[in-house]
Amino acid sequence: MTATEIAPVGAASPQHVPYRPPRAVRYGATAGLLVLLIAFPLVLPNPTVTSIGVFTMIYLIAAIGWNIFSGYSGYISIGHAAYYGIGQYTVALITIHAHLPGGWGLFGLLPVAGVVSALASIPIGFLLLRVRRHTFIVLTIAIMFILQLLAFNLTRFTNGSGGLTMPFPTWTGNFFNMPFYYVGLLAAVVAGAAAWWIRRSKYGLGLFAIRDDEERARGLGIKVTRSKLIAYAASAFFVGIAGGLYAPFVGSVYPQFAFDPTFDLAVAVLVFVGGIGTLSGPVLGALVLIPLQQYFYLQFGNANLYLIAYGVLFILILRLLPGGIVPGVTSAWRARLVARARARQEDTRPEDTGLKDDAGQKGRA
Template sequence: MTPAAMTGPDPVTATGLLRRAAAWRGGGALVLLAAVALFPLVFTNALVTTIGVDTLIFVAAAAAWNIFSGYSGYISLGHAVFFGSGAYTVGIAARDWQLTGNSVFALLPLAAVVAAVVAVPFGLVALRVRRHTFVVVTIAVFFIFQLMAFNFSFTGGTTGVSSPFLAWNPGTYNDPFYYLALAIGVGTVGLSWLIRGSRFGLQLRAIRDDEDRARGLGVRTMRVKLAAFVISAFVTGLLGGLWFYFISQVLPQSGFDPQFDLSVALIAFFGGLGTVSGPVLGALVLIPAQQYLTEQFTNDYLSQIVLGSLFLGVILLLPRGVIPTSSEKITSWRARRSGRLAAAGAAGGAAAGAAGREDPR
C-alpha cells in the first residue's frame, strides 16, 4: 500500500482505488526507467548491450506502431516502409553529402521527416479502405518499397548503403546508441500517453470502436487517422536512421524487413493492443527472449518455429494481451476483497465494480 492511498479519505472508494493505481503505475515506471538507465553501467559486455539497444529500438517502434494501429484499430503490416525509408535517407544523405564522424547524427531528424512525408501519400491511399483491406494494402506498399530499393541505382541495389565509420572506443561503442534509443523510447511512450488521454486519442479510439458512428458524431476520420499514421511514421523513420548507424549498413531486405512488421505487431499484441504500457512490456520480454532463443538454437529454423508458436500461443491464450488481462484479474480480485471489507455497511463493492470497468492502460 502506498502512502498516497493511506492518507486518502477512504481507500475503498473508486477514487481511492484509482489514485492508488496511478501511484503504483508512476512508481513502477520510475523504477523501470532507473533500472534501464543504469543497465549499461552494470552490464558492460558488448553482446549484452547490443541486445539492449535492439530491445530499446523495439520499445520505441512498438509504441509508435501502437499510437496508430493500437488506438485506431487499423493493423499496419507496412511500418517497415518507414523504418527502411529512415535508414536509407540517412545512408544516402551521408554518402552523397560526404558527411563523416559524429556530424552524421545531425541527419536523424531528416530520416524522421522523410518517413513522415512518405506516410502522407501512403496513408491517403491506404486509409480509404477499411480494416482488413488496409492490412493487405500496407503489405502491398511494403513490397513496392522493398522492390524499389532493389531496383533503383541510388539505393545501391542489392549491395545497399554503408554508413560512415565512427571512430569510437570499441568498449563503449554501444552506449551512445543505447541512450539515444532510450531517449526516443521514453519520448514515444510519453507521447503515446499524452495522445491516449487527449481529445485526439479519444477520436482515434472512437474510430476503432465504430468508425461510421464516429463520423456521424463529427469526427473528421480521415484527418485523424492520417495524423496518427504520420506521427507513427515519424518516430519509426527516426528509429530507422538510428538503427542504420548502429548496424552500419542497410540492405533492401534488412531495411524493408517483413520480420520487422510482424515483430512490432507481435510485441503490441503480446503486451496489450491500445495500451500505453503494453508495447513496452512486450518489447522488454519478447526481444531478449527472441535473441536468447536464436543463440540457444544454432538451428535457425528451429528458432523460427519457436517464434511462430510463441506468437500463436499469445493470440490464442491471451488474445487481448498481458496488460489488459492481468489488470482485469487484479481489479476483480480487489473488488472481491473490498466487497468483503465493506460487506458490513458501506456500499464499496459497487464503487469498486465501477473502477473495475476502467480501461486498462
C-alpha cells in the same frame, strides 16, 4: 443475484472500483523502469549484452510508434517496415552523399529520418486509409514489398542488392554500443511521451472512438480521415527514427533488411503480447521479447528459429490473454478488488463464487 438485490438505475455497485492502478504506482513504476534502463549498460557493459540492449531500444521505439497508430485507431498495419526502411535509407543516403563522417553527428539525422518517413506516409496513408480491416492489412504489406522492390531495382539510387555502407563511428571497443543505446533510450522516451500525451488528449479520445466504431465517431463530428492520417504519420515518424538508428549501428543498409517483413511481424507480435492500445504494453512486449529473440539468435545461430517461438507465444497469448499481458493482468487485479469489495459488502457470504469480471480480457489499462 436475486430480484431483491437489483440496484436502482445509476446506483454505485461493488464493481465501482477504479480501473487503473493509482497514480503513484504508475508514475513510480515508470521512474523505476527508467532508472533500470539507464543503469543497465553500466552494470552489464559486456558488448554482447549491450548490443541486445541496442536492438531492444530500436524495437521499443518502433513498437511505441506502431501502437500510436495501430493500437489507438484499431487499424492493424503489417507494413510499417516501409518506414523502417525509409528511415534507414534516409540516414544512409544523406551520410554518403553529403560525405558525413561517422560519429555523433549522425544522430542528428534521426529527426530527419523521422520527418522523411512521416512525409512519405501521408500520401500512402491517404490511399490506404480508404479501406478497413483485412483489406487494409493486406495493402500495408503490399506497400512494404513495393518499396522493397524499388530498393532492389533503383540501383543508381540505392545500389540495389549491393546495399549501402555507412562510415564507422569514431568510437570502438566496449564503448561501441553505448551511444546507440542511450540515444535509442532517449528516442524511446520521446516516443513514450508522445504516446502518453496523445492518449490523454481529445485527439486521442477521437482515435479511440474510431477504433470502437468509425461511423459513430463521424456522427459526433470527428474528422475521421484526418485523425487516422495524423496517427499514421506520427507512427511512421517514430518507426523511421528506429530505422535511422539501426543503419549506423549495423553499418550497412540492404533492401531485404530495411523493408523487412519479419520486422513487421516482430513489432505486431510484441505489441499484441504486451497489450495493444495500452501505454505500457509495447514497452513490456519489447523489453521481454526482443532480448529473448536476440538470445535465441545468438544462442542457436538460426535467425528463423525465433519466429517459431514467436508464433507459439502469439497463439498462447491470444488464447489465454486475448488483450495482451497488461490488460489481462489489470483486469485480473481489478477482479480481485471487486471481489474484495463485494465480500466486504456481503460478508455473510464470503464464498460467493458468482463473481466474474465482466470486463474479461477486453479491458485496457
